[in-house]
Amino acid sequence: METPTKRIIVDTCVGNEKKRDNPFFNNLQTPFLKHMEEAGWPRDSVDTVLCTHLHVDHVGWNTMLENGKWVPTFPQARYLVGAREWAHWQTEEDGGNAPVLADSVQPIFDAGLADLINDDHMICEEVSVRPTPGHTPGHISIVISSKGENAIITGDLMHHPSQIAHPEWSSGFDTNQKQANHTRASFVAEMADANTLVIGTHFATPAAGRVVRDGEGYRFTVD
Template identity: 50%
Template structure:
């Protein structure tokens, strides 16, 4: 799937798609509640009220750069707290290459945050050692986000993610730490959107008068646009994540800005009552 924003092209590379197995992340999103939001169907939910989500990367091509935003789960990882996320042997890199993006052609990797399902392909296992997957890329991490997980990965699953997907990038000299409002290129800048994680950022793309917002995990699913208080079980600060949702969605509601989620496809935000709804492109 691809979208154009001025001279910028955004391509979605899917690692994993799920239907309905998401209650652990959004427990309030029951089938009955989802069926009350008919604009979610069929693009973001089934007729039965089961959520549709994906784990994916977005390849952002500007006139000068080829950037991967978020890197999914990765292969061969261990210590994840969801069993099926361990020891994966998926074809993600082959799929990227088939789409025209061989790993060596990527010059930048940008992580909206450093959770398990956004950093996995930062590294791959070679001869028993974790090495950068994108050998020619600089990796951009938010400084606040990196320093938090460096200092606060106490649980075994968090420590595993940091040790196999983040720290090897730093040790390889590939990491650059950024302010949460940094400019990346002429077309791309960051927006500080903490709440889901302490240093979460979203990505604003501007080119030839057009705009796109890569929202990351400000919302895991568009149902959170209607229910701003439905904070994910993975949010580090649920109250702040709800406030961030309201602020970010209000900024881009009723505008032509293309919005793409960290786990859902593109659309446009519209105001509806005291909250919002999401209108799919397709």
């Protein structure tokens, strides 16, 4: 029996009509859903939404405004959230992220569409997650394996290819910079020997390439 094809979205960006302190994110009005539908991905066709972590620019389109209420954008999907990540935000006193959780995360729990997952959760035979903590305590990256090929969607494990050469360079948004640096350094060393396609969530186009050794360090190369 043939396994049904999964239609998975990894992180949902900023979202529309959301009041944010960052002017680049505030009250956006983009044709995101229209473009998705034109690409063959209408909202109702998505069956899984994977959240690498719960920052503002990764969960926005989890919900949309409908009759003055925030409702799940993808009503047929299960939203997968790391259990460690969720636990962190239940105790973290971060006023800046509180509105994000209120309008983009809590409504999917209220709708009964959220599932808390472990750091080694397998979504299907080809897609699983791996822990990459530091940016947030429960941050995960997405592993894709198919037909002998492997790829990883980094989430915010890295923000720029320069961090491959300098994994000790931190983002100001990392919750624990020391842990993030350690996670990144271990990841880069592993990828240099793995011939795995690395897809940098925040990398400029082209965002997918390989980590290769460069003397005593590493660099990013695009196929």
